[in-house]
Structure formats: C-alpha cells, structure tokens
Amino acid sequence: MEFVQPVGWLEALEAKAAHPGALPLWGGTDVMVDVNFARERPEAILDLTRVRELAEWEERDGTLRVSAGVSYARAIAELGDRLPGLAAASRTVGSPQIRNRGTIGGNLGSSSPAGDALPPLYASGAEIELASARGTRLVPIGEFITGPKRNVLAEDELIAGFQVRPAGGPQQFSKIGTRNAMVIAVCSFALALHPQERRVGTCVGSAAPTPVRADDAERFAAGVLDWDGGSPPDEAALTRFGELVAAAASPIDDVRGSAAYRRHALAVLARRSLAWAWSER
Numbered sequence: 001m002e003f004v005q006p007v008g009w010l011e012a013l014e015a016k017a018a019h020p021g022a023l024p025l026w027g028g029t030d031v032m033v034d035v036n037f038a039r040e041r042p043e044a045i046l047d048l049t050r051v052r053e054l055a056e057w058e059e060r061d062g063t064l065r066v067s068a069g070v071s072y073a074r075a076i077a078e079l080g081d082r083l084p085g086l087a088a089a090s091r092t093v094g095s096p097q098i099r100n101r102g103t104i105g106g107n108l109g110s111s112s113p114a115g116d117a118l119p120p121l122y123a124s125g126a127e128i129e130l131a132s133a134r135g136t137r138l139v140p141i142g143e144f145i146t147g148p149k150r151n152v153l154a155e156d157e158l159i160a161g162f163q164v165r166p167a168g169g170p171q172q173f174s175k176i177g178t179r180n181a182m183v184i185a186v187c188s189f190a191l192a193l194h195p196q197e198r199r200v201g202t203c204v205g206s207a208a209p210t211p212v213r214a215d216d217a218e219r220f221a222a223g224v225l226d227w228d229g230g231s232p233p234d235e236a237a238l239t240r241f242g243e244l245v246a247a248a249a250s251p252i253d254d255v256r257g258s259a260a261y262r263r264h265a266l267a268v269l270a271r272r273s274l275a276w277a278w279s280e281r
C-alpha cells in the first residue's frame with residue numbers, strides 16, 4: 001500500500017488530486033479498524049497528520065472555523081465555552097486514548113449515523129468546508145451527509161473543517177448506550193437554544209440512516225417557550241416536544257436496541273434536555 005505524507009495543506013490537496021483513490025487518515029481510529037478487519041484495502045493512505053493547518057481553529061467576525069484535525073480532547077479543553085454541545089458529545093466518545101487521537105473531521109469523514117460529534121453540529125447549523133485543488137465550498141451539514149457512511153465529498157476533495165456560530169444560548173447532548181463508556185450510541189439527542197432569535201435547534205443521532213433534525217419539534221418548542229418571561233415549559237409541552245422528537249426518528253431494530261426502545265428513549269432525552277437547557281438560560 002502506498003503511503004503519502006504531505007506536510008502542508010496545498011501539498012495535501014495536490015496529493016489527493018494526484019491519488020484520488022488515496023484514503024485520508026488523521027487519528028486512524030476508524031480507518032485502522034477498517035484496514036485491520038480488511039473492510040478497506042485502499043491503494044494508498046494519505047496521512048494528514050503533518051498538515052499543521054488542519055489542527056487549528058479560530059474565531060473571526062462571529063464565526064468559528066474549526067479545522068478537521070481538532071481532536072475530541074481539544075474540543076473539550078479549548079472549545080467547551082463556545083460549543084458546549086459539541087464538548088458534551090466529545091466527552092462521551094470512546095476512551096481518553098480515542099478522544100486524544102480521534103477528530104471531528106474523522107467523524108464527519110466516516111459519516112456514521114451514530115457519530116457523536118454530528119448531532120451537535122446539526123443542532124447548531126454547522127457548515128462543512130470541503131476543499132480541493134479546484135477550490136473550496138461550504139456545504140450545510142444536512143446536505144453533506146447523504147446516507148449511512150455516505151457523503152458528498154468528491155474524490156479529489158478533503159474536509160478542511162467546519163464553520164459554525166458560537167453558542168448563543170444553552171446547548172445539551174445526551175446519549176444512550178448499553179454501558180457508560182466506550183460505547184456506540186443506541187440513540188442520542190442534541191439541542192441548541194438560540195434565545196436571541198427565539199429559535200430551537202435539534203438533532204437525533206443513531207436512530208435513522210443519517211442524523212436528522214426534528215423540524216416539527218423545533219417549531220413547536222420555539223412557539224411555546226416563554227422567551228420574554230422565562231417561565232419553564234410545563235409538563236404537557238415537554239411531553240409533546242419529546243413525542244415530536246421521537247416522531248422525527250426512523251429507527252431500526254438491531255443488536256443495540258429495538259426501534260420501539262429508541263423512540264421511547266428519544267422522547268425522554270428530548271424532554272429532559274429541553275428542561276435542562278431552559279433552566280440554564
């Protein structure tokens with residue numbers, strides 16, 4: 001297997017154009033599992049870990065730009081105040097070793113419906129920056145992921161990172177697993193409140209072919225929340241919100257849980273998340 005190791009971003013883009021079949025690698029926590037189980041036999045590996053530009057993040061003109069090589073550990077330590085939902089999700093990923101190696105960019109690249117970094121990015125309306133030697137384009141995350149482990153990356157493109165506005169209000173992430181750590185989500189739920197715009201962002205993880213926003217639940221919550229007075233939503237509103245979130249999912253029965261359990265759990269997660277988030281405002 002050929003091993004390509006560019007040391008700069010332009011060199012990386014040129015290398016991808018020259019070797020469209022090369023499989024990009026950062027932390028390798030998905031790639032190496034696939035290679036070791038012979039699910040992947042790429043003609044070449046494109047190791048991006050020497051590309052320093054991919055390990056940076058910055059805030060400019062009210063927008064955060066986080067490069068693909070930022071790890072979960074760094075998202076927790078460095079971005080927790082700006083992106084609390086992503087930091088909360090990052091805390092649930094794997095083990096300390098996986099959080100040190102694994103990256104948000106790698107989670108995007110894998111495009112698994114169970115990827116834990118994805119629901120917070122949907123709930124806060126992130127855009128994914130895709131780059132090639134031809135240029136750069138920004139794609140809303142909901143259009144970037146097209147199916148289980150499928151996305152719109154062209155064969156000469158790399159994920160440069162993502163752009164998102166820092167949290168304008170409370171954010172929550174909750175995840176159900178079959179145990180407390182080192183676990184793939186049975187289902188998960190992310191919530192972002194945008195009090196200034198009186199808007200609610202949501203996303204259901206691991207309960208549909210891709211992460212999905214619960215549009216009806218978002219509209220319902222935006223309408224019933226007492227944005228001016230601040231009084232907490234009543235039980236009936238929380239229950240209805242949970243029902244609408246569960247209805248947005250299209251879960252399957254599998255080894256991790258039944259479809260019925262996932263819907264039930266999502267309703268509970270959503271109800272609790274809204275109450276928690278509201279009490280933090």
Ligand SMILES: Cc1cc2nc3c(=O)[nH]c(=O)nc-3n(C[C@H](O)[C@H](O)[C@H](O)COP(=O)(O)OP(=O)(O)OC[C@H]3O[C@@H](n4cnc5c(N)ncnc54)[C@H](O)[C@@H]3O)c2cc1C
Pocket residue numbers: 023024025026027028029030031032033048068092093094095098101102103104105106107108109110114115116117157158159160182183184185
């Ligand atoms: C023990 C264990 C526990 C885990 N626990 C969790 C968990 O709790 N939650 C969770 O969501 N995931 C979990 N994972 C999966 C994995 O850690 C994550 O998906 C992680 O985000 C992958 O990041 P990485 O940098 O290691 O990606 P890599 O393995 O290097 O790459 C992953 C994919 O993204 C592509 N890619 C990487 N960078 C780029 C780029 N810049 N441009 C284009 N494509 C790119 C690769 O080609 C590959 O297809 C776990 C994995 C292991 C082994």
